Ligand SMILES: [Zn+2]
């Protein structure tokens with residue numbers, strides 16, 4: 001799938017510049033997510049934007065805003081690897 005040269009709000013027919021982004025599960029490959037963009041008028045809530053949305057998520061959708069229309073799942077928690085110790089004072 002070609003990458004669009006300019007990002008646009010995901011709401012059908014909206015050409016406003018996106019200001020928020022969230023992730024939608026790829027329909028075919030479970031380990032992929034697609035980025036979904038929305039302008040200020042079509043953004044879902046911050047709580048929803050922090051979730052991974054279903055491949056069939058219709059958002060942003062004027063009929064469901066500020067909800068997205070699906071039941072998103074929290075992203076998998078990946079523990080951060082322990083890094084080297086920082087010097088005192090950092
Ligand atoms: Zn929009």
Ligand SMILES: [Zn+2]
Pocket residue numbers: 053054057058059068069070071072
């Ligand atoms: Zn959704």
